Amino acid sequence: MNIPILSSLILLPTVGAFFIFFAKSNKKKYQSSKYVALFISLANFLLSLYLWFIFDNTVSEFQFVENRKWIAGFVNYKVGVDGISILFIILTTFITPLCIISVNSTIENRLKDFLVAILLMETLMIGVFCSLDLLVFYLFFEGGLIPMFLIIGIWGGERRVYSAFKFFLYTLLGSVLMLIAIISIYWITGTTDVEKLYEIGIDVKYQNLLWLAFFTSFAVKTPMWPVHTWLPDAHVEAPTAGSVLLAAILLKMAGYGFIRFSLGLFPVASEYFIPLIYLLSLVAIIYTSLVALMQDDMKKLIAYSSVAHMGFVTLGIFTMTQQGIEGSIFQMVSHGLLSAALFLSVGVIYDRMHTRLISQYGGIVSIMPKYAIVFMIFTLGAIGLPGTTGFIGEFLILMGTFKKNFLVATIASLGVILAAAYMLWLYKRVIFGKLTNDNLKKMVDLKKSEILILWSLAVPTILFGFYPEPLINTIEVSVSNLIEMYNLNVENYLVKNSQ
Amino acid sequence: MIDLNLVLPEIFISLALMFLLIVGVFKKNSSSLIYNLTTLSLFVLLALVLNLSHIEEAFIFNQSYKIDHLSNFMKILTLISAIFVMLTSSKYLKLTKIFKIEYPVLILSSILGMMVMISSNDLIVFYMGLELQSLALYVLASFNRDNLLSTESGLKYFVLSALSSGLLLYGCSLIYGFSGSTNFNEIAISISNVQYGLTFGIVFILVGLAFKISAVPFHMWAPDVYQGSPTSVTLFFAILPKIAALTVFIRFLYVPFISMIDQWQMIIIFLSIASMIFGAIAAIGQKNLKRLVAYSSISHMGYALAGLTTGTNEGIQSSIIYLSIYLVMNLALFSCIFMMRRNENYFENIDDLSGLSKNHPVLSFSMLIILFSLAGIPPLAGFFAKFYIFKAVIEQSMYFLAIVGLLSTVIAAFYYLRIIKIIYFDSEKEKYDKDHPIGLKLSLLLSTTFILIYFIYPNAINDLVSKINII
Numbered sequence: 001m002n003i004p005i006l007s008s009l010i011l012l013p014t015v016g017a018f019f020i021f022f023a024k025s026n027k028k029k030y031q032s033s034k035y036v037a038l039f040i041s042l043a044n045f046l047l048s049l050y051l052w053f054i055f056d057n058t059v060s061e062f063q064f065v066e067n068r069k070w071i072a073g074f075v076n077y078k079v080g081v082d083g084i085s086i087l088f089i090i091l092t093t094f095i096t097p098l099c100i101i102s103v104n105s106t107i108e109n110r111l112k113d114f115l116v117a118i119l120l121m122e123t124l125m126i127g128v129f130c131s132l133d134l135l136v137f138y139l140f141f142e143g144g145l146i147p148m149f150l151i152i153g154i155w156g157g158e159r160r161v162y163s164a165f166k167f168f169l170y171t172l173l174g175s176v177l178m179l180i181a182i183i184s185i186y187w188i189t190g191t192t193d194v195e196k197l198y199e200i201g202i203d204v205k206y207q208n209l210l211w212l213a214f215f216t217s218f219a220v221k222t223p224m225w226p227v228h229t230w231l232p233d234a235h236v237e238a239p240t241a242g243s244v245l246l247a248a249i250l251l252k253m254a255g256y257g258f259i260r261f262s263l264g265l266f267p268v269a270s271e272y273f274i275p276l277i278y279l280l281s282l283v284a285i286i287y288t289s290l291v292a293l294m295q296d297d298m299k300k301l302i303a304y305s306s307v308a309h310m311g312f313v314t315l316g317i318f319t320m321t322q323q324g325i326e327g328s329i330f331q332m333v334s335h336g337l338l339s340a341a342l343f344l345s346v347g348v349i350y351d352r353m354h355t356r357l358i359s360q361y362g363g364i365v366s367i368m369p370k371y372a373i374v375f376m377i378f379t380l381g382a383i384g385l386p387g388t389t390g391f392i393g394e395f396l397i398l399m400g401t402f403k404k405n406f407l408v409a410t411i412a413s414l415g416v417i418l419a420a421a422y423m424l425w426l427y428k429r430v431i432f433g434k435l436t437n438d439n440l441k442k443m444v445d446l447k448k449s450e451i452l453i454l455w456s457l458a459v460p461t462i463l464f465g466f467y468p469e470p471l472i473n474t475i476e477v478s479v480s481n482l483i484e485m486y487n488l489n490v491e492n493y494l495v496k497n498s499q
Numbered sequence: 500m501i502d503l504n505l506v507l508p509e510i511f512i513s514l515a516l517m518f519l520l521i522v523g524v525f526k527k528n529s530s531s532l533i534y535n536l537t538t539l540s541l542f543v544l545l546a547l548v549l550n551l552s553h554i555e556e557a558f559i560f561n562q563s564y565k566i567d568h569l570s571n572f573m574k575i576l577t578l579i580s581a582i583f584v585m586l587t588s589s590k591y592l593k594l595t596k597i598f599k600i601e602y603p604v605l606i607l608s609s610i611l612g613m614m615v616m617i618s619s620n621d622l623i624v625f626y627m628g629l630e631l632q633s634l635a636l637y638v639l640a641s642f643n644r645d646n647l648l649s650t651e652s653g654l655k656y657f658v659l660s661a662l663s664s665g666l667l668l669y670g671c672s673l674i675y676g677f678s679g680s681t682n683f684n685e686i687a688i689s690i691s692n693v694q695y696g697l698t699f700g701i702v703f704i705l706v707g708l709a710f711k712i713s714a715v716p717f718h719m720w721a722p723d724v725y726q727g728s729p730t731s732v733t734l735f736f737a738i739l740p741k742i743a744a745l746t747v748f749i750r751f752l753y754v755p756f757i758s759m760i761d762q763w764q765m766i767i768i769f770l771s772i773a774s775m776i777f778g779a780i781a782a783i784g785q786k787n788l789k790r791l792v793a794y795s796s797i798s799h800m801g802y803a804l805a806g807l808t809t810g811t812n813e814g815i816q817s818s819i820i821y822l823s824i825y826l827v828m829n830l831a832l833f834s835c836i837f838m839m840r841r842n843e844n845y846f847e848n849i850d851d852l853s854g855l856s857k858n859h860p861v862l863s864f865s866m867l868i869i870l871f872s873l874a875g876i877p878p879l880a881g882f883f884a885k886f887y888i889f890k891a892v893i894e895q896s897m898y899f900l901a902i903v904g905l906l907s908t909v910i911a912a913f914y915y916l917r918i919i920k921i922i923y924f925d926s927e928k929e930k931y932d933k934d935h936p937i938g939l940k941l942s943l944l945l946s947t948t949f950i951l952i953y954f955i956y957p958n959a960i961n962d963l964v965s966k967i968n969i970i
Contacts, residue, residue, distance in 0.1 A: 033899055072958045072965075113860075135886075139954070140875040149916070153924045161924055165916060172876075172912055176905035179886070183893045183901075 004066050006068060006079045006130050009047055009089065010123055013096075015041030015192040019118035020112055026158045034103065037115040041097040041122065048093040055086055057474045060481035062132060062195060070136075075192055079130040084329060085479030087471060088129040088249075088256055089117075091336045096122045096249045098453050099241040106349065114155060114241075117147040121245055127252050134182045134192040134261075142175055148246065156237040163230075163237035170230040174220030177487030182212035185265075197265055198485065204268050206494055211269035214261055222256035224314060225284040228307045234302035235358070240347030243299065247339035248304050252332045255313045259325065263317065263482060267489035269317065277318040278408050284311030286411065289418035293425070298356045299347045301426055302339065305382060308415060309335045313413060316397035320486060325479050326401025331393025332380070332470060334461070338390060339376040342456040345371070348450055349430075352443045358426065372431050374454040379427045381461045383420045410495055507567050508574070510619075512611045515540040516604060523600035530600045534592075537603035538585045542609075555780075565623035565750075568966045569819075570618045573746045576823060577613050580738045583605065583830050585839055586938030588731030594843050597643050597729060605642075606735065609635035611744035613743035620754070622671040622681040623763055625747060629667070629711070633660050633742065634851045637688075637736065640728045652727025659720045660710065667707025674701035678755075691880040697761045704751060705766055709742040712800045715773035725793035729843065733789050734833040737796050738826050741803075745822055748807060749815055755968045760810045767808045772903050775800030776928050779911040788836055788847045791914065792829070795873060797826050798911055805904055806888045809895045815962045817887035823960060824884040824953070831869045831946035837939055838862055840932050850920060854927030863922045865947045872950045874915040875908045880953035 020033045043425035054359035071078040127140030153164035185194050220227045235243045248357050263270050292304035316328030367370040381388035519533050554568045592598040612632030619625035641653020663702045675681050675887030677696035678689045687761040713721040776796025784793040856863035872881035893902045
């Protein structure tokens with residue numbers, strides 16, 4: 001490959017953001033900057049589809065690798081993709097244009113800045129999933145704080161300042177320890193290149209501490225119980241597009257990080273800390289599901305359900321089985337689609353009624369039948385009904401967990417029931433029932449742009465729910481390679497220890 | 500034969516200083532002329548220093564004066580910063596009615612003092628340079644003599660600084676007494692075993708130096724002086740004396756006393772940790788922007804010192820890079836403060852920034868970049884500055900220092916975020932004037948661009964700094 005396709009993917013949105021930022025601003029051109037942003041992000045989406053098309057899913061090596069000198073004699077700018085990361089890249093480039101379309105009258109002031117922030121976010125998110133160097137990864141991972149802080153803080157709801165600060169400081173506190181770990185890895189092994197680190201491995205005696213440092217960062221970002229409290233605040237206060245980006249992609253960075261770094265670099269430590277992860281995941285699944293049941297704010301409910309779903313993801317990753325990890329990746333993609341869709345659905349009625357309180361709604365089905373249909377699809381997806389992507393992910397994860405630990409799997413399965421409870425109850429209270437609130441009668445059904453957004457999320461949800469092959473095929477080889485490497489490392493360690 | 504070419508910059512600056520003083524005395528209303536001539540002579544000086552920059556190592560005046568990569572780099576840094584200080588502050592001086600002939604002359608003489616400090620290889624030469632720059636700074640701090648705060652800050656700075664100079668001189672005499680020499684090279688040779696007299700000498704000198712860079716616990720003067728002085732002088736305070744003082748730190752610790760690293764390492768670690776934490780916490784409650792900058796610079800000096808605790812060339816280089824990036828960030832921040840002007844009045848409270856982003860998108864975007872960079876968020880230059888420091892620190896397995904340092908960046912991030920919140924989230928106020936002099940715009944543009952794109956080619960500075968090998 002002569003064209004640096006990954007770098008183009010990373011840079012294209014930034015270039016677009018640059019143009020939009022320096023374009024002259026007047027009221028009339030506001031819309032045109034939206035079209036520019038949309039065009040750029042769609043082009044990026046097509047480029048990523050092309051990448052998927054030419055991606056060879058029969059080899060486990062990193063592909064399209066670019067390696068450039070950066071900080072002399074220390075860090076190289078290195079990017080590449082394998083089966084695990086490519087799906088996240090496509091998810092990112094797919095969600096971003098939808099976010100841009102969804103931007104409407106609610107973001108009247110400073111639309112231009114908003115688009116710039118979203119495009120910069122896209123650059124950083126793609127960068128996270130591509131980077132094959134720890135420091136480059138950290139740069140992208142942390143850089144995302146700046147635009148997200150602004151998105152929540154400028155365009156958010158009433159308590160936006162509090163939420164933005166909480167989001168920023170929580171995440172920053174989590175990741176500074178990761179920075180120390182990254183530098184330590186450099187001094188221990190002499191490189192921060194992920195591929196090389198996979199080869200040479202990291203001395204077992206350092207692994208536990210390093211694992212914990214990475215874990216702190218990823219746990220905050222995932223978010224895992226008990227450091228999940230920033231998420232409901234951030235979600236509730238962020239504008240719709242911000243919530244979508246946050247739920248669909250930002251949370252996946254941590255899951256990706258667990259797979260790529262925690263499992264890949266610190267296999268022995270990962271094995272050691274499995275009980276911790278199981279415990280935290282189970283608490284997340286059960287506890288946040290119960291909390292979600294009690295919410296009267298729709299966005300908050302979905303935010304808590306995100307925590308529960310991410311609990312499944314972490315559980316699946318640390319089963320270290322083919323099914324578990326594949327299921328986790330699948331679940332992340334599925335959650336990316338579904339949480340985006342749910343937040344957009346809430347956004348649709350919020351734009352009309354300017355309230356997110358469930359009690360204000362009821363009986364919408366007679367006024368907005370089209371809306372009721374798509375919302376139903378997403379609700380069922382979030383529950384994990386067979387025929388949606390949610391099912392495949394949860395099923396695989398539970399299958400992997402049953403292999404490892406029967407008790408954990410049983411408790412986790414309870415979470416599925418709870419998910420059904422809170423989602424269906426939400427649906428019942430919002431869509432069905434008597435139309436008591438007179439203001440609701442003024443609501444109009446979905447507009448064309450909303451239909452476009454929601455159905456373009458509903459189609460893949462169902463499509464991949466029935467036919468998950470393309471996704472599973474893409475990740476299969478990489479995952480089995482990862483597990484092989486993992487098992488080899490752990491076995492070597494055990495053999496050494498027993499001698 | 501003494502090769503006077505080596506001190507050509509210092510000779511030139513002394514002559515320029517006297518010449519400008521004479522012009523000022525005999526020609527009426529010449530303040531503008533002198534200001535411009537001073538800027539011009541700074542450019543000439545820069546050229547003269549660059550001309551010497553190929554020299555690996557050279558001594559002059561009985562080895563009491565040293566020209567090497569460190570001194571050249573620091574002098575260039577000093578001069579470039581001074582040029583930018585001159586470019587940014589002319590309009591401010593005119594509007595606050597302190598545009599007088601003495602101002603540029605005092606700046607020049609303090610720069611002369613700094614250059615002597617930077618090149619000094621002898622305790623007495625170093626002390627002379629220090630006093631020359633300090634005397635000029637006392638006057639500069641109280642330059643706005645009709646202003647109560649300004650005179651107060653000048654006096655306060657004078658009293659405390661004189662005290663610290665006294666301690667420093669006492670330290671010098673102790674070291675002379677116990678080693679038999681004032682020359683750094685000779686002291687290094689004469690140290691055979693740890694003598695407590697020498698340790699005391701080091702402590703006293705470190706106290707004096709810590710005072711100059713306002714490291715905790717010798718920081719008390721900084722907030723008041725930063726707030727009270729005219730803003731242009733505050734900018735000068737925030738940048739230039741730190742370059743010279745840090746150079747002396749490096750030279751003093753690493754040339755004569757490298758073998759006593761066990762004795763002074765703990766002191767520097769303490770100064771570093773205390774400054775990082777105190778600077779971060781104390782800045783939270785501030786309302787005045789200049790006062791906030793004072794606390795933030797205390798905290799930043801803590802990081803710069805952290806690099807010096809390592810006892811390695813890497814550590815020294817990381818400190819120097821930190822200092823360079825810190826200068827650029829402060830320059831950019833002050834350029835923004837100079838732009839907060841409405842109807843010939845300057846504003847310096849944080850609340851005055853409220854809602855700035857609505858009327859001044861470019862200015863507030865620059866502020867955004869600068870503040871995030873000061874907070875050390877990647878991929879801005881400020882992150883890399885901290886990164887190199889921690890890289891050097893962790894190499895020596897000083898994890899405690901690294902963790903404390905990184906945690907205090909999180910605390911510090913809070914107050915930088917608070918300013919961003921005021922700029923971006925709060926409701927707007929009246930517009931500020933937009934007719935800024937070209938020099939101010941240029942310095943803001945250059946410094947912000949540097950902060951923003953440093954990460955694309957970090958080697959530009961790293962390569963220069965990597966030549967500096969002290970040990």
